[in-house]
Amino acid sequence: MKDKEKIALFIDADNAPAKKIDVVLSELAKFGVVNIRKAYGNWKSANLKGWEEVLHEFAIQPIQQFDLTKGKNATDIALVIDAMDVLYTKNVDTICLVSSDCDFTPLVTRALADGKFVIGFGERKAPPAFVNSCSRFLYLDAEVEQEEEVKLLNGDDLKRETKLINLLRQAIEAVEEEDGWAQLGGIGSHISNHASFDQRNYGFKKLSDLLMAIDLFEMKKTNGTAYWVREKNKSC
Structure with a gap:
């Protein structure tokens, strides 16, 4: 039996919603086992009350960081130091960062350079540099996701x-066969290796649903299960 992927989870509690931790852990369970779970912040602050209520339930280790200087966040520094320590001393396959702060972009690129898969979670306010640097990034503000789903279900908007x-288009071209058809699974794999894309950020549970909604692509099934995709202008 293949060993499950080992995941290290680092939470910037100052910049992440506690009520979404179950969503984070549920998503990570698809990739492997979360062996390391740490949340950073000034736990004397009333702003972290929500996180205090879920720490024990989800076996998350709180790491205390005092606000030593006004306007400077020691939490970010402590998180980065611990994450780098894990990269060098622990056998982990995936690094997960829960934050909406762009300060962690260099950490993401460093982890990627070490061959790690990096998953990010944050709110829509997360800077594009941080979002795009991750292997995969998922937004956590559900209310906005619901609004986006209503808006983006329209093919013209997409x-x-x-x-x-x-x-x-680039993903389809990369894996297509001579007749222009590309397997949906291959498209998804190609995208995951080159971008932080996730169709749920556009309001769709499955990549096939997103492609059909756009209406620039045609789809077919073989053997009743395998989806194939190609651009409509390549139809014979």
Whole structure:
């Protein structure tokens, strides 16, 4: 039996919603086992009350950091130091960062350079530099996701997402066969190796649903299970 992936979870409690920790852990369970679970912040602050209530329930170790200087966040520094220590001394496959702070972008790129898979979680306010640097990034503010789903289910709106359309086209071209058809699984794998894309950030549970909504692509099934995709302008 193949060993499950080992995951180290680092939470910037100052910049992450406690009520979404179950969503984070549920998602990480798809990738492996979360062996390391740490949350950083000034636990004397009333702002972290929500996190205090879930620490024991989800076996998360709180790491205390006092606000030593006004305007300077010691939490970020402590988190980065511990994460780097894990990279060098622990056998982990995946690093997970829960934050909406761009300060962690260099940490992400360093972890990627070490061959780690990096998963990010944060709110829509998270800077694009941090979001795009992760192997995968998921937004945690559900209310905004619901609004986006209503808005983006419209195919015309999706077509105006130039970055998204280019990403999908490039992935299809990378794995397509001579007739222009590409397996959906191959498309998803190619995207995951090159971007922080996740279709749920556009309001869709499955990549196939997103592709059908855009209406620039056609799809077919073989053997009743395998999805194939190609651009409509490549149809014979």
